[in-house]
Amino acid sequence: MxxxxxxxxxxxxxxxxxxxxxxxxxxxxxxxxxxxxxxxxxxxxxxxxxxxxxxxxxxxxxxxxxxxxxxxxxxxxxxxxxxxxxxxxxxxxxxxxxxxxxxxxxxxxxxxxxxxxxxxxxxxxxxxxxxxxxxxxxxxxxxFGDFLEPWLQAATVSLTMPLLHLLGVPAAVDGVLITIPNGYFEVAEACSGSKFVIAMVAYGTLVANVCYVAWRRRIAFMALALVVPVLANGVRAAGTIYAAHLTSVEAATGFDHIVYGWVFFA
Incomplete structure (x- = not known):
């Protein structure tokens, strides 16, 4: 041929x-x-x-x-x-x-x-x-992937609280509710980072297959594709609450959805 x-x-x-x-x-x-x-x-x-x-x-x-x-x-x-x-x-x-x-x-x-x-x-x-x-x-x-939301909510809270304390924010947590002096935040299902993780697994699988040959590198890349979105979402949540601590809840949440949601995932 x-x-x-x-x-x-x-x-x-x-x-x-x-x-x-x-x-x-x-x-x-x-x-x-x-x-x-x-x-x-x-x-x-x-x-x-x-x-x-x-x-x-x-x-x-x-x-x-x-x-x-x-x-x-x-x-x-x-x-x-x-x-x-x-x-x-x-x-x-x-x-x-x-x-x-x-x-x-x-x-x-x-x-x-x-x-x-x-x-x-x-x-x-x-x-x-x-x-x-x-x-x-x-x-x-x-x-598929909605079943990850409760686990990701807990992971986000676990990452957010130490970061807030490190930044000097007096925060308390009760389940998925995080309270600061000028308001409170709920780490709801929509804020769990599941969107990041589910999409990243799909695209990470593609990149791992197309860009790598060795299985060790593919596995390492997929591990990063799972871990990085979870860490990034914890930083995003902490950054949002910290911004609310410095300004107001309304200003921080608006900034979060416009900037953090796009920039962090990118």
Whole structure:
């Protein structure tokens, strides 16, 4: 196969790829139509939830990752692999559990697993290995991570109080309520830093795979991607309360949402 052909989309260079990708498109369309309620539910969360807005970028990222592998994929021949149907069946079973238990997360994971399983079953084990990371990255299409909020609230309080005492702010804490002489602050779910952490895990996973080869470096980078947002949120909370101590609660909270939320995450 010449270099010109390798620069073209795989589907345009091989009849076997064209047939298989058409079949895969049809199966994906059928799955999305059958489970349209869950697909629409996920899309609604991506669009309307500030916690999961990053999910809107996951599908384009997956497309880019596959495109980056087009030369290697063009050298493979897609071949149906029946064991891949076990992934589809597992996703279907998980969806049924979610439906019976009224747990949306299980239904969403089940739908994504069925889409992944269809890829493995139709394209085969060799092609699936070639796109293993993009295929696995589809898990970030599922909006998940809210369960971290209580732990992150506690972590934020634990980081904030020593910083306030270091800055000379007379602060007291009761659970997630921090009191200073001119007001009090609640480290609510929205202030727990979960948005930072959830988005950073998704993008950190991408960067770790794209930018590093050694697993030791990938693990180290992911550890930083988890730790840095938590520390930054503690500093953000302490800075907000310190600003309130020097000025007023109203001025500090307005400054917090405009500046700290953007600058610290960036």
């Amino acid at each position: 010449n270099s010109v052909a390798l620069d073209q989309p795989v589907a345009a260079t091989d009849p076997a790829w064209r047939r298989t990708l058409l079949a895969l498109s049809g199966i994906w369309a059928a799955l999305l139509a059958i489970f349209h309620r869950d697909a629409a539910d996920m899309a609604d969360i991506w669009w309307n939830s500030t916690t999961y807005g990053h999910c809107l970028f996951v599908a384009p990222i997956i497309g880019w990752l596959v495109w980056q592998r087009r030369r290697e994929l063009a050298q493979l021949t897609p071949q149906a692999w029946w064991p891949g149907l076990a992934i589809v069946a597992g996703g279907g079973a998980l969806w049924l559990v979610g439906e019976a238990a009224a747990v949306a997360l299980f239904r969403h994971v089940g739908l994504v697993a069925m889409l992944q399983g269809a890829v493995v079953a139709l394209l085969g084990a060799r092609v699936a290995r070639g796109i293993a990371f993009p295929l696995a990255y589809m898990v970030f299409l599922v909006p």
